[in-house]
Amino acid sequence: MRIGLAGAGRIGARHAAALSALPEVDSLVIADVDPSRARLLADSLTGDDTGAPASPDAPSGQAGTARLAVLDEVAGLFTAGLDGLVVAAATGAHAELVTRAVARGLPVFCEKPLAGDLDGTFQIVSAAESAGVPVQVGFQRRFDAGNQAAREAVASGRLGWLHTVRSCSFDPAPPPAAYVATSGGLFRDCVIHDLDLIRYVTGRDAVSVAASGANRGDAFFREHGDIDTGGALLVLDDGTLAQVAATRYNAAGYDARLELFGSKDSVVAGLDERTPITPLGASGGEQRHAYSGFMERFADAYDAELRAFVDVVAERRANPCPPRAALEAFYLAEACALSLREGRIVAVAEVRR
Secondary structure (H helix, E strand, C coil): CEEEEECCCHHHHHHHHHHHCCCCCCEEEEECCCHHHHHHHHHHHHCCCCCCCCCCCCCCCCCCCCEEEEECCHHHHHHCCCCEEEECCCHHHHHHHHHHHHHCCCCEEEECCCCCCHHHHHHHHHHHHHHCCCEEEECHHHHCHHHHHHHHHHHHCCCCCEEEEEEEEECCCCCCHHHHHHCCCHHHHHHHHHHHHHHHHHCCCEEEEEEEEECCCCHHHHHCCCCCEEEEEEEECCCCEEEEEEECCCCCCEEEEEEEEECCCEEEECCCCCCCCCCCCCCCCCCCCCECCHHHHCHHHHHHHHHHHHHHHCCCCCCCCCHHHHHHHHHHHHHHHHHHHHCCCEEHHHCCC
């Protein structure tokens, strides 16, 4: 299988290492707007005299099993005889790359978001569905073992009926100001992972949201019309209440958890010996070695979603995260942003197309 990779940055490097280690991928073609960066990535995958991996978060096992090629232009990927394309380029390039791939019947894996706005996302969804070409969106939390077990617990009836869901995304430190300027805001950039996960695990849609936020950290968040800490209360279509919380300032470490409370039982995904929560009282006070960030916390999930994409390309499984799911998550993020801006409860139908 010949797979193309658009983007050789941090997440692109991780995807390249994972793809090159898959036995089905016998050829990997890398392209970036900066050709030298693509060449450096290819060199790191083939190994150097130190034997250092391509990325500190690269998957375990042998890297560089695939034959590697580097293109000087990203556009060359569309004439490279690919079986599938992985889009890990900057957000602003996603829409064009996915649209061009779909027009050529080329299966795509695309990091979220598909596009920087709702209209662009809707157009890609329509194009992919009209062409019948699979586009798998990179919501890696769906592939986390704990989150999948939580979904099974809901579906099996083990929890009874849900009354409360709580999800959090706590970053240990803020991103650079330049990133915040083009990120789309906390709800579209960060909380959208929680929103997608809530839909995926519960199997329910949200009908209304009430969001709020604060700025107590660096001034550049406020300067770019963003918040550094936010939360939302969602009412799902069966009456379940879902709470979401996110911050850019959780110095104790990266924390992403999903808690589900039902009439029969309660479960949590993401609570382990590295969760940056210190128990107090008789049982606690110990120091914990927290996750450094989302790439370490979801390392196995990143590997699993790319294995799934290879299966999609080979037509061995259905698309586990189609663009319509990404659109639904974007609707919820838009509703949260509108609620924050106008200080009111927003019905999701207000932003739906």
